Amino acid sequence: MVFIYKQGKQPCFFYENWLISIIIYYIISVVIRMKKDKVLFVIPAYNEEENIEKVLKEIKRDVHYADILVINDCSKDHTEEIVRKNNVHCISNVFNMRYAMAVQTGIKYACENGYDYVIQFDADGQHVAKEAEKLYKHAKETKCDIVIGSRYLKDLGYPCPFFRRVGTKLFEKIIKIFCHKRIADPLSGFQCLNRRVIERYAKMGNYPEFPDANLIIEMLRSGYTVEEIPAKMRLRDAGESMHGGIIKPIKYMIQMFYNIFFILITCPKKKVKTDE
Amino acid sequence: MNNIYFIIIAIFCMIFVFVNVRKKKFSISESFWWMVASFVMLLLAIFPYSIDYIAKLIGVNYPPSLFFVLCIIFLVAMIFRNSKRISAQQEKIIELGQQVSILKAKVEEDKNSKR
Incomplete structure (x- = not known):
């Protein structure tokens, strides 16, 4: 000068x-x-040798620019070998940490390696890779922090068990009452997180065991924006659901209500900035 | 004569805690409260009427119940302390596991790229 x-x-x-x-x-x-965003698919997998190959191939075909990270949560079958055979990056957890902690491992990896967006994806073939691209584009355009792919926002013909539907409705009501926002499918594991959320999740010491409605309420309360777009989903082909059986869902519900109760007390409400 | 047995039991407890600390099966800071408990037991064995005196001071009609209440409070406090520690350690273990798995993946990747 x-x-x-x-x-x-x-x-x-x-x-x-x-x-x-x-x-x-x-x-x-x-x-x-011009700088391209780094996008990472985080796929926690536990005993998913039948489905994982199909899922990986689908992502590679439809979302070619994204990186894929499979977190093998100490599977007892050949999941890891199949993933490595497909030339996909794989982190094998040292011991079985359950779904939530496996996801957090992936988020920590993304935080360390400077990824801008993380898409949580299921290994069982329920989620569609093209919908993931939609989520990512929505997150980029609107600059909101969390985008949820929802099964119930529009009727896309996803058949689901009665009790799951009731539970979802209940959590939807709770979020509506306490956060004044309609999230139709708070139990969805199909989410796109941006850098701000990744950093927050990676540093979170007490990441909940079931990161569903409680985490959304916490994020909404601490001033993050959460949005939802309709996403198609398939029925699962093989393998067992995480919430199977009779006792597990009851335990899940009780724990969830307790968690939400705690968050409502401890997390003070902040006003969400709106651009309008 | 009855309290001689209790004195022996209390001393035996103290020795038990002490031996465990010496064998490094028990950390010094962790053994503190158990040592205090066995010391209180020894005191009560030597002066058994002190509990009656304290009960009269506080206004408890039946002195042995005071003793039981104190025991229960001590045990519950110990259990609560333990479960607090368990959850803190759980968190640390998971953090460690996650970091180790990330690092392990990184090391393997480096090995493969060098070949």
Whole structure:
């Protein structure tokens, strides 16, 4: 930058160089916009040797620019070998940590390696890769923090068991009452998180065992924006559901209510900034 | 004569705690409260009427019940302390496991790329 002195006048640095600085600023902003986002698919897998190959191939075909990370949660079958055979990055947990902690492992990996978006994806073939792309684009356009792929927002013909539907409705009501926001499918594991959320989740010491409605309430309360778009889903082909049996869902519900109760007490409500 | 047995039992408890600490099966900081408990037991064995005196001070009609209440409070406090520690350690273990698995994956990747 050049300082120009004129006799009897103040040094007029700003006046001479404003055009150049505007041009430089414009170029920098263009470069920043050109920089591609790093997107990571986090796929926690536990005993999914039948499905995982199909899922990986589908993602590679439909979302070619994204990286894939499979978190093998100490499976007892050949999941890891199949993943490695497909040339996909794989983290094998040292011991079985359950679903939530496996997801957090992936989020920590994403945080360390500077990924901008993380898409949580299931290994059982329920989620569709093309819908994941939709989620990512929505997150990028609206700049909201969490985008949820919802089964129930529009009727997409997803058949589901009666009790699951009732539970979902219940949590939807709870979120509506306490956060004034309609999230039709708070139990969905199909989410797209941006950098801010990744950093927060990675540093979270007490990541809940079931990160569903309670985590959404917590994030909404601490001022993050959560949005939802309809997403198609398939029925699972093989393998067992995480919430199978009779005792597990009851335990899940009790734990969930307790968690939500705690969050409502401990987490003070912040006002969400709206641009409108 | 009855309290001689109790004195022996209390001393035996103290020795038991002490031996365990010496064998490094029990950390010093962890053994503190058990040592205190066995010491209180020894005191009560030597002066058995002190509990009656304290009960009269507080206004408890039946002195042995005071003793039981104190025991229960001590045990519950110990259990609560333990479960607090368990959850803190659980968190640490999971954190460690996650970091180890990430690092293990990284090391394997480096090995493969060098070949």
